[in-house]
Amino acid sequence: MPHHLMNLRFVPDDEADEIRALLEAHEVPYYETPPSRWGISMGGFWVHDDDQAARARALLEDYQRQRFENQRRTYEERRARGETGGFWFMLSRKPLRTLAACIAILVIVGLSLLPFIRLG
Template sequence: MPHHLMNLRNVPDDEADDIRALFEEHDVRYYETPPSRWGISMGGFWVHDNDEAARAKAILKSYQQQRFETQRRAYEEHVARGEVGGIWSMIRRQPVRTLAACVAILVIIGLSVLPFIRLG
């Protein structure tokens, strides 16, 4: 019976490539199904064998812990340099784009609420 190891929906290409290389390095006999364009099917990495699934899950767990730590460090470095922030930093970096997005949001809310306002 197939064992689903990992969902590939919203997984960055570099992470999927790392996992493929890791499985190849450790001779894990896996197969891959791609996620659909519209997000209907999730895609993923699969194996058929129970023992292979346990070994692959252990490898994945170790890799994901390592990736979490490196991504966390990279995020903290970006925060320290001021490259990552909230709404205020986005307004400072891209004021026109942010204003356009806010206007679009208000228009959509207005069009959504307009029928209910006319009822009253």
């Protein structure tokens, strides 16, 4: 029976490439199904063998931990250099774009809640 190792929906191309290289480097026989264009099927990496699935999951767990640490370190370095930040950072760097996004969010929330507000 096939074992689903990892969902590919919203996975960046560089991460998928690194996972392919990892599985191939450790000679884990896998196959891949792509996610659908409209988000109906998730796609992913699969293996058939139970032992290979356990081995692949251990490799993926270690890879994900390392990737998380690298991404966190990169974010912290960019934040220390002042290249990224949260809401106030975006408001100070791109005020028009940030305010437009906030207004759009408020309009969408208002339109979504309008039927419920009119009931009362």
